Amino acid sequence: MERVPVLKIGDMLLVSIQIDMEDQTALQLQEDLADRIVATGCHGVIIDISALDIVDSFVGRTLAGIASISRVLDAETVVVGMRPAVAITLVELGLSLPGIRTALNVELGMELLARERGADEWQLEVDGDDDTETPAVTTP
Amino acid sequence: MNGQGERIEVNSDQDVVRVRQLVRTVAVAVKLSLVDQTKLVTAASELARNTLVYGGGGTVEVTKVDNGRKPGIRIVFADQGPGIADLDMAFTDGYTTGNGLGLGLSGARRLVDEFDIVTAPGEGTSITVTKWCR
Numbered sequence: 001m002e003r004v005p006v007l008k009i010g011d012m013l014l015v016s017i018q019i020d021m022e023d024q025t026a027l028q029l030q031e032d033l034a035d036r037i038v039a040t041g042c043h044g045v046i047i048d049i050s051a052l053d054i055v056d057s058f059v060g061r062t063l064a065g066i067a068s069i070s071r072v073l074d075a076e077t078v079v080v081g082m083r084p085a086v087a088i089t090l091v092e093l094g095l096s097l098p099g100i101r102t103a104l105n106v107e108l109g110m111e112l113l114a115r116e117r118g119a120d121e122w123q124l125e126v127d128g129d130d131d132t133e134t135p136a137v138t139t140p
Numbered sequence: 141m142n143g144q145g146e147r148i149e150v151n152s153d154q155d156v157v158r159v160r161q162l163v164r165t166v167a168v169a170v171k172l173s174l175v176d177q178t179k180l181v182t183a184a185s186e187l188a189r190n191t192l193v194y195g196g197g198g199t200v201e202v203t204k205v206d207n208g209r210k211p212g213i214r215i216v217f218a219d220q221g222p223g224i225a226d227l228d229m230a231f232t233d234g235y236t237t238g239n240g241l242g243l244g245l246s247g248a249r250r251l252v253d254e255f256d257i258v259t260a261p262g263e264g265t266s267i268t269v270t271k272w273c274r
Contacts, residue, residue: 020160022153023189054160054178056185057243085178093182093247094233 004029006036012044012113013037013075014106018051026062033066037073044113045070048106050081060095067100076116077101080109145203145216150191159188159200163215166202170211172273180213180271183248187217187267190244194237195219195265205270212253212272220264227257 001024007014013036015029033045047063049055055063067077078101082090090097103109146166148158163184167177184200191198198219205214224230231249236242249255254270 020157022157024153053164054182054185056182056189057241057247058185058189061241083178085175088175089178089182089251092179092250093186094243094250095241095247 001025001028003032006032008036008040008042011042011117012046012110013040013042014046014048016048016051016106020052021059023058026059030062030066030069034069034073037070037075043075043117044110045075045077046106046109046113047077047079048081048109049079049086050083050105052086053083055082055086055090055095057093057095060090060093060097064097064100076113078103078109078112080104080106145201145214147199147201149197150188150200150217151197152192156185156188156192159202160185162200162202163213166204166213167271170204170213170273172213172271176271176274179251180215180269183251183269183271184215186244186248187215187269191217191219191265193240195221197221198264207272210273212270214268214270216266216268218264218266223261223263223265224257224259225261227259 001022002019004015004017004025013033015033037045045066047066063079070077080103082102101112103112146162148155148162150156150159160181164177164181167180172180188200191200196219198217201216203214205212229235231246233246234242252269252271256268257265259265
């Protein structure tokens with residue numbers, strides 16, 4: 001059985017699926033990612049599926065599983081690079097991948113994750129600041 | 141005029157991958173559009189997995205066909221498994237007797253042009269799908 005490599009880039013894990021995965025390979029990837037999220041403390045996972053010419057219900061379910069598992073482990077998953085024909089087929093199959101963030105390519109996926117993480121941290125600072133409770137326009 | 145089919149025994153995950161590759165090759169050969177290739181390969185992947193998981197293994201046969209007006213591909217998935225007792229339930233989106241999403245059978249039917257199923261409890265299942273060039 002082949003194995004899909006998981007690469008760490010800064011605060012993100014990058015997975016580029018380049019092979020036609022056996023079901024077992026997909027499940028192995030799910031386990032490997034959970035392990036790597038915990039081991040590295042990364043907060044983002046990018047899964048590049050631009051090389052996949054189909055996504056069937058099994059792979060779709062595995063991607064949804066990865067997204068849920070990583071969320072429980074404090075990481076956000078973005079699936080990137082889906083081909084148009086794959087998107088059309090997935091929707092007709094009845095799988096709209098609810099709960100999965102998507103972006104058109106790796107670069108946009110990284111931007112999305114960075115933006116979200118940035119927004120979270122900003123939120124934290126603002127919450128700690130009492131002044132923000134006061135409405136913006138009070139001074140006469 | 142129907143050509144000679146190619147047959148794959150489906151007994152493992154790896155065989156399901158081989159079915160996808162064979163269907164893709166034949167779909168390209170009969171010049172299905174990219175979207176139709178993708179739909180057919182996806183349907184074949186779902187049905188081949190069903191043959192393996194629910195039918196306990198079986199065979200998949202891929203044949204080029206021609207109805208006189210346009211070419212197409214016919215795929216037959218056959219197993220000697222337990223068969224399907226309640227077809228209406230089996231075709232309901234989200235219904236599964238296994239661990240899947242319950243989209244395989246119903247989803248695959250939406251992705252092809254023709255879909256025939258012959259099954260009975262204890263007598264296995266045979267599913268024939270056809271996709272025509274547009």
